[in-house]
Amino acid sequence: MKLGEIIREKRKTLSLTQEQLADYLGVSAPAVHKWEKGTTYPDITTLPALARVLRTDLNTLLSFQEELTDEEIARFLEELDRMISQESYDAAFQRAMDQIHQYPTCEKLIYTAIFYLDGARFLHGLPNPDAYTDRLIPFYESMSHSQTPEIRDAALAMCIAYHRNRKDFTRAEELINTIPSTRIDKEEQLATLYTQQEKWEDAQRLWERRILQSATELQTALIHLMEIAEKEGRPQDAQFCADTYQQVSSLLHVTQWIPYTAKFQLASLRQDRAACLSALRHILPVLKEPWTPQTCPLYRHMGDGDLAALAQSLYDRITDDLEHSEEFTFFRGSPEYEQLRPLLREEG
Structure with missing residues (x-):
């Protein structure tokens, strides 16, 4: 609710006219009218x-305590997504900052917007994605003290990762040690309860x-x-982990391309051109295909799960990296890569 709307609502609740309110404050009635109109x-x-x-x-008057509904936050995220696609990430970032400044105590808005950005x-x-890190981390630090466990834990994990990546290992360990060592698993307790109550659908969803x-x-x-084994000079162990990753991913029926990502990553670490391209031949053709988990008995209640937009973004990111990232210069320009390039540009 805007300031003018709050003034009008409070005035009417007290049965005051605009002229009476103006007299109390020593201003003109047209001034009060303009306040309420928002001009x-x-x-x-x-x-x-x-x-x-x-x-x-003053807090109420200036709407510092105002909360947005879940529906309003969801619409706002859609707006940010459109802005990134149609304008720029920077424009969406600034729009998010403006909204957060307007609703500085709406924790769910801050949590949702910051994690999205x-x-x-x-x-x-x-x-240069790291250019925004120093602007995001203060929000995570603030949210790491939240009274909402989900928000606190997620923000704390991001703070730990931030300090770890900056090689501030002392601070990262300090934050890790603030995490409770034992915690009751709420979802497991609920799922067990729903099962005993024969609330089958609720239990299955959890x-x-x-x-x-x-x-x-x-x-x-x-x-x-896998990465540790490879860096320690244990190639057989690294390969075993990559193979197990593929088996586990296939067994648990995740999206079609995920089972091959470990082998691609291992091949990249080894700069094994043939193995990299072999993995990509499995990944790229299905990367943009939507995942519909409800077709599998393991995920029957997970909803439609159409990840087409996500897959498209991942596809674009991978193809851009393959063509421009220094990480893949070891196979770029090879005959095998040239054969793969048409596949990179296939429309999904």
Whole structure:
């Protein structure tokens, strides 16, 4: 609610006319009319008296405590997404900052917008995504003290990653040690309760989410084990981890291209041109295909899950990296790569 709307609402609640409010404040009735229309604003010196006359406080009067609904936040994210596609990431970033300044206590808005902006800078392939890191991290630091566990934990994880990437290992370890070592698993408790109550659909939805979450955790662990083994000079162990990653991903029926990402990453570490291109031949043709998890019994209640837009962004990012990133110069220009290039430009 805007300032003018609050003034009008409070005035009418007290059964005051615009002329009466103006008399109390020593201003003209047209001035009050303009405030309520939103064409002008009260002078800052008038605000304390205005709050007293309307029997409210400055926080309420200036809507510092105002919250956006979930629907309004969802629409705002759609707006940011359109701005990135049609204008620029910087324009969307500034729009988000303006909205946060307008609703500085709406924690869900801040949480949603900041995490979206953070992911979007990589998803949309910004040439220098790290340029925004120092502008994002203060929001994570603030949210790491949130009273909402989900927001606090997610923000804390981002702060830890930030300090770890900057090689400030002391600070990263300090933050890690603030994480409780034991915690009751709310979702597991709810899923068990719903099962005992025979609320089958509610229970299945939670267990299905757990399977997908576990798949992601297993994949992350295997990737790290693979990289460590390779850097320690244990190529057979690294290959075993990459093979296991593929098997686990296929067994848990994730999107078609994900099972091959570990082998592609390992081949990149080894600068193995043939292995890289072999993995890409499996990844690129299906990268833009939508994932419909509900067709699998493991994810029957996960919804449509059409990730076409995400897949398109990932496809664009990978193809751009293959053509321009220094990481892949070891195979760029080879006959095998030239054979693959038409596949990079196929329309999905």
